[in-house]
Amino acid sequence: MSARLLEVRDLRTHFFNRGTVAKAVDGVSFHVDAGEMLALVGESGCGKSVTAYSLLRLIADPPGKIVGGEILFEGHDLMKLSDDEMRRLRGDRIAMIFQDPMSSLNPVFTIGAQIAESVLVHRGGTKAAALSRAVELLDLVGIPDSRRRIDEYPHRLSGGMRQRAVIAMALACEPKLLIADEPTTALDVTIQAQVLALISELKQRLGMGVIMITHDLGVVAQHAQRVAVMYAGKIVEQAAVADLFSRPLHPYTKGLLASIPRQGASGGRLNEIPGMVPSLLAMPRGCSFAPRCPKAVDRCTHHVPSLADISPLHPVSCFVAQQEAKL
């Protein structure tokens, strides 16, 4: 088996502000193989985006700081690279796309110029060559009439087309790893379907590893191969997608799955997870989900569970689930 494309071990990113510490990412470990899509799911504030930004070392310091862990990309620890080496890696071997396509495009440059720029920065060559590469990339992401479109400014494109242009830019240097932070949240369903289909297809065709950050379990089910569920800065469950949906183990995952309305089953009450996500500044002692958990026992409020394999390749961090599995 080939080496892991990306292996993250015990990543910790904390934010320091006026003497308080917010442990936004607190001991997260996962891996991504080539040609595979890993979904990081969770609700707002669970640390999924901070995790992604940490991988590229894009955390603003201060107030944030990666205080521990290893990020092994093709066997090399990104934490040990110099800022300059890291800069060369970004946009070249590892690319990222963001939720709002408009904010990742510069409004005063044409689409073509922006894509060509990222080619020139990492690959060099002539401007003409870079522009013809830009045309190729626009074709690749399915923007019709690419030769004319490279001369257009971002505001002239629709939301879906803009996100395609952003993806084209990210793919300019054929990255090995693509990090997509809620890439379709700002888009309409029919456009979301187009963009997700495109990312899946490109992943297949180019053999990229993809980290898909999303809050939408539907997107996970339809596009990812493996999934890590995050809650309050920690991964609480990790599994192959089919396994997670058919046999969720963590009470939070179970609650989430039960709280989404199902098609063709109208009416009836939805399952609620009572309460709300705890503030990162006032984390409960013990398991951070315990105050909302229907199954919490005494131990949960005193000790922090760790992620442990219950069945092969399906680790979960819950005392109750681990106990049940042993029986």
Place this chain on the structure above:
Amino acid sequence: MRPLLSVTELKVHFPVRHGLVRAVDNVSLEVGSAETVGLVGESGCGKTTLGKAILRLVKPTAGSIRLAGTEIADMSRALLRPLRREMQMIFQDPQASLNPRQTVASIIEEPMIVHNIGTRTERREKVAWLMAKVGMRPDASGRYPHEFSGGQRQRIGIARALALNPKLIVCDEPVSALDVSVRAQVINLLEDLKREFELSYLFISHDLSVVEHVSDRIAVMYLGRIVETAEGSSLWKRPLHPYTQALISAVPVPDPTAVSRRVVLQGDLPSPLNPPTGCRFHTRCPYATELCRQSEPQLRRVDAAHQMACHYLPDERHTN
């Protein structure tokens, strides 16, 4: 029986520099007593404008809006004011729809002050009662909106909407800004309140699965027109309009074993400034014919509870 709300051939047009945006164009819709009607569509289809026009937050260009039999489309703002007790709105962004400088109690009390309801003590009692109804702790009353999470803020907005005992509530994407686990809490709350107070909802959302869950009837909008209306479950099981079919199949199903019958629509939503001639959907429709390019289909009844605006029934269509 007379419906609570009856909208007939409503038009809302906005003049812009280079023409006219037909945000809502000839829409007819009814909401019965204690009924939830869902309104789905993608951004720019006019669903929010329709909701706001019904509450007269934007001015209708033409057409009729009857609330419990009273025509309100062209009523003056002053005459309309007392009628606003009957119809209220819940907004998408609970942060933006609450005045950041008011306390929770004052936000919920204000509608009653405006309409001269009760004495100060009675109003305060009603505020406490409403807060309990929407599941907020009494000690929250003196705090400000920014001190709450999104879900809690939406509860404040719901309590404010209920303060006047309305019959109709227009819910404009009420759960879209909320996290999945909180979304379920708010949806359940809205359903409980509907049952308890016999409310009618016009529930506007882009999220088909949420709309399907809460609605008795669903209307699908595309570029300012309603293209299909049906009972909730039958729309989902048997969508008739090609746009509805595509919309439903585009929703990612949270079930990895679901067979993908995806109809991926090509292209983008055309601009409502310059909608296509004929059927507005023909530029993206896989079955479009010459007839579709030339003549605009009207909403027609297919069976007792199902109407759609397409020239062809599903078995009459052929992929191009």
Place this chain on the structure above:
Amino acid sequence: MQGLKEFLRRFVRNWPAVGGFALLMIVLVMALAAPALYPGSPWDLVAQPFLWPGADAQFRLGSDMMGRDLGAGLFHGARVSLLIGFVATLVAVLAGIAIGALAGYYGGWVDDVLMRLTEMFQTIPPFIFAIVLVAIFQPTVATIVLAIGAVSWPAVARLVRGEVMALRNREFVQACIAIGMNDARIIFRHILPNTLAPVIVTGSLMVATAILTEAGLAFLGLGDPNVMSWGTIIGAGRDVLRTAWYVTAIPGVAILLTVLGINLVGEGLNDALNPRLRQK
């Protein structure tokens, strides 16, 4: 209440603002203490002319060419400067809020008419406009206040209009309309309180400008002849600048420190009311 506490906490941590506030308080104390310390009129010829500061223990700040006590002029002048500065600003802010709120809330032709009017006022250089107004209406404290107010409101009107227009489209204003509120209640209870922060900041800086304008008018001999202002003293001292520069310098420094104090307070208010800007 909590907002006020937070605001005070931020303001107090900003030491230039606290320094400015201290300066302003000194001037205020001077103004309040003037009748007690110098019960007579500052116009009275009480001393020998051209007493240098420190030369006579009774008139520590010296006297001018007519033998008027500069100390009395300085303390009484503080009254005039602060009074005119604050009242004129109040007039300008109230007029600006009224016009800006109407224009911003109603838009359309109301906006067009009011904004053209505002622009008309803005095209005339404010100081010259103030001179003309005072010259026409005879210089009294009231006309000076109105003249300074008349030349300063357009800035407030434009600011308030912009804020109101932005707030007008916010959802909470839509919610107010949906509840059935009338326009007056929406404007006064819901929109204007949310525009207060920038108006306070602009207003505080306008006080400094108003004080300078008043001094300028008095310097040119357009001050109220019945009151002694700092500008009047400077104007009088102009002729003897070479031989007795202290006559000009003492009120000059007073104006400098007052304006500096107000500006520091204004900046401090700006930082404390806009915490997000400060982090940048």
